[in-house]
Amino acid sequence: MQNQKTGKNTYGDLVSPETSLSREKLHGNYKSILGESAGHLEVLQQVDMFAKSSQTVLISGETGTGKELIAAALHAESLRGGHTMVVVSCAEIAENLTESELFGHERGAFTGADQQHIGLFETASRSTLFLDEIGELPMRLQPKLLRVLQENKIRRMGGTAQIPVSVRVLAATNIDLKEAVAAGKFRRDLYERLKSLHIQLPALRERREDIPALAKHFLIKENNSSSRKVADINSEVLLLFDAYSWPGNIRELEGIIGRAVLLAEGSEILPPYLPSDVRTPQAHALPSADATAAANPNAAEYFVLPFPIGTTLKEIEKSAILATLARENGNQSKTAKSLGIDRRTLHNKLRDYNM
Template structure:
């Protein structure tokens, strides 16, 4: 670079000035240092740097200082772009004019408030790499134009200013590049850390807690939520963590209606939503809760879609009281974090489904094993040609193809489960095995868990999740045997499943929908139980949609020979015996018997006869076979009639004392009072009779 010769003192002064200008950290301080020099040299009272972006972008940047030394940076796309700098870019020579001419040519700039009062205006072109990039703007208080000698010094000074501008821009670009690299490095480290943290969590609750922890620690955001669509339509499950107390964050899980929520907008658009919420805005329950939690402060919300391909899995919802926390850089990083979270959520949901299916498979295997083990106890296909059984089978055919609830009524041992299997096998649900549960065989405390399932930790001893029978029977049939023995407190839950086709496992508020066809059976008089308040009337009406009454064996004696033959050959084959003949007298004798235990009792008698038979003709010792029935009937105590002047309360108390508190069984109080066990228990509750107090008294 060549400079005009000004003599040794002036050259030294220019050298010192050059060193001073090159040491300035930014363009505003450069303009300030240049102003001070021009004022000392009486060349100008004010200086500024004006740079044009490029030919394609008319944007102009102004760098200067005000009278108090405060930096002024202004970016303009119109007024300054059409001002003196456009003249400099077109004609690379010094521009100078009086204030009046400046106001006339550029009136918009003159009234912009950017310039102090001046009398004469000048702009020197700044060249970098042989290209004009802008100008050095100078002002004089008076209206004196610059002399030729002053213009020569100013041109030399402009070369130094151009060199300083180039160095400052280069240094700033290097710093910006370095800061960008540092920020990218830190962002990359953060992404790796969050990726490792969240992808290692397969449990959904643990994953969401880890997500909230990482976002709070790295961004200072105090309310973090993951919103997923619930099993029920138009419902959202919101998993939230709020850092009201940094050491003890508040975790919350709730289910809300999707309609009208901000999350609904994101689910529909699949795009980010960023907005400020005020208390006066129309708010959904979650946003209203945020205002209550943070003292009605303005909430800045950022909702990011969690995408898996083209499908949206959920929404990452971030809320903060500070308005400027979601900067452009932060939003870019949060988008990348949301992509990682979406993968983690997808994995967790897949793992949850695999675990559910695995546990369901285990429970199905257990249930099927239980049923397979009990197949031997069933008496195979339905056997019977009597009119009573033909009526039953006609009812089975009528109801099988529907999804209606069926209530099978009959004494113990009449084959209620066999009828339930026939209904299932003739239905459209026969592609899946029927699931069954005996309500009387299950302790009351475990019956609810067996029906609806439980989560791990739901009660003492619940070390793993358990799938209930209603969930196992989805798309199939559920047979509830001895439904009359179901505890009263559990009956409303059964009623809800029948009405709504949904339930929750014990220890969970997650609603599970199920498509189950219910077949119930009982040997109890449900109508009498309803009258005695021992069974809910609404559940009875829901179960009694299509009742089927099974006749006891004594009412269809013509079927007994068929049953005897079928049982004899089946049992003989199982015991590896050969019996090919049954005496006619044996069949007539068996047909005349009462059979209090019905078909099940008949099968047991035949099995005993097969075991006692020597040879291939069934041997039945009639006196020996009759003895248990007669002995049982003879041993039964007589019914206790009411005594004169004795009311129901006094009679029950007396009989309880006479039976030593025994309620059920052939010698129990229910037998002596001529009542069913459940009916007696119901009446004792209604009359306030405590068995222990009666015996103690």
């Protein structure tokens, strides 16, 4: 991010705002990663700078902002790009997998360990290990991960040998790790280690200039996969997109275009093919309950969430999730779909709220 007062970027270099950010100046090939907004170009510039390093990169951003896509780009542009990136969701480790999944085990390490098992760190040796949803990594595994990052060696469960590994770790999170550290849910030392190279992805509402190009891209993609011929997006639709808050970010946009293409009867996406909360500016401008009820004869469709200024985004997110869950009669799949997030993300958030 450029500092307005000093004219310096985050790295202390003097930059001129007009010429500093452009795709032409990037070394990597990021054609599939769309966007020309300043916030997005800064992300690509960081990908460019960090890709060749073997250090850990932390990628943070709200759900659907493209963290996995950026991780894939970092890997592809790295010196390890010729190998396959190993992807693991730490939420799954928390639920189903164990220490042995990450670090492996020797035969007889525990009851049922009747064969040696090679863990993901060894599998990813000479390549990249992408630890998605790092905020979900169980506390008991956090010091072990930190040790591997520091020593570049693993010890299989039940084994004594220190096995050297050459793994470049990328980690992603959609929760605020700083808050998780403050809440005692994430170790400070691991957080400090992870964040030395940090890419913060902007929310879609912070890069609205990119919405038309992204929408067009998803339109072409959906036409191709469903053999439909919806050529255009009506300008009124683009205005509604510009006013919408996009809690599910780019994934939500993709879902909305996909649905609209299937609903479209002519060759253009029109406002009626959009979900009601995108179509109705009141619903996301958080008006008073009375105004929205008056404006919407079909009031049962809307849950109005008025928030006093100063409410944290986290609290707003929680209210939005709980209200949607209530509207969908507790159906998590429908709730996740309506919020533009995946079911697992919803599940994790509900667990955070102790529900």
